[in-house]
Amino acid sequence: DAGVIQSPRHEVTEMGQEVTLRCKPISGHDYLFWYRQTMMRGLELLIYFNNNVPIDDSGMPEDRFSAKMPNASFSTLKIQPSEPRDSAVYFCASSLQGVNSPLHFGNGTRLTVT
């Protein structure tokens, strides 16, 4: 099992550009979570999916953020337009039974918006 795979590992972009982060969850996991980690705010849940359906997106900062899960093996998090305050490490995690089972995290995408 390759674990949760995220790409790219690093992304540097200029303010105003569109950024797309990608995630491949562990096969068979029905839950997928997107988290953002910063020094100031720690780990924040942005959105999570169950069986490819977005369940709670209340953590998405604003309309510039969107997430999709077109199938069980792929999810994207898009920021358009990006702003310097979006700079953070974005993690994708998957689990078998939501928060009642361990979350398996990818190694994250470090986003820098200049």
Next chain:
Amino acid sequence: SQQGEEDPQALSIQEGENATMNCSYKTSINNLQWYRQNSGRGLVHLILIRSNEREKHSGRLRVTLDTSKKSSSLLITASRAADTASYFCATDAGFELVFGQGTRLTINP
């Protein structure tokens, strides 16, 4: 939100010593989880303890849970340099897992 808070924020000990980290939370939970994060990496799950459990072990790790005090502790025995990392507790809040700010553990050789 019912965020877990770890204590201390940072801990530095000598290799071979035991390390204890504490976590407090605010409202009732179904389970509490501990994770480790090495620098530049994702979080790795260590232990999940359910609300009806008081103690769990995994190798050199021991987790306790006191629901009456709304607190948990993670004990790492016979620490090694490889244990240097940040440790997070996480509590379930509905369908969300809420993480604390973490304890930064440094093991000195």
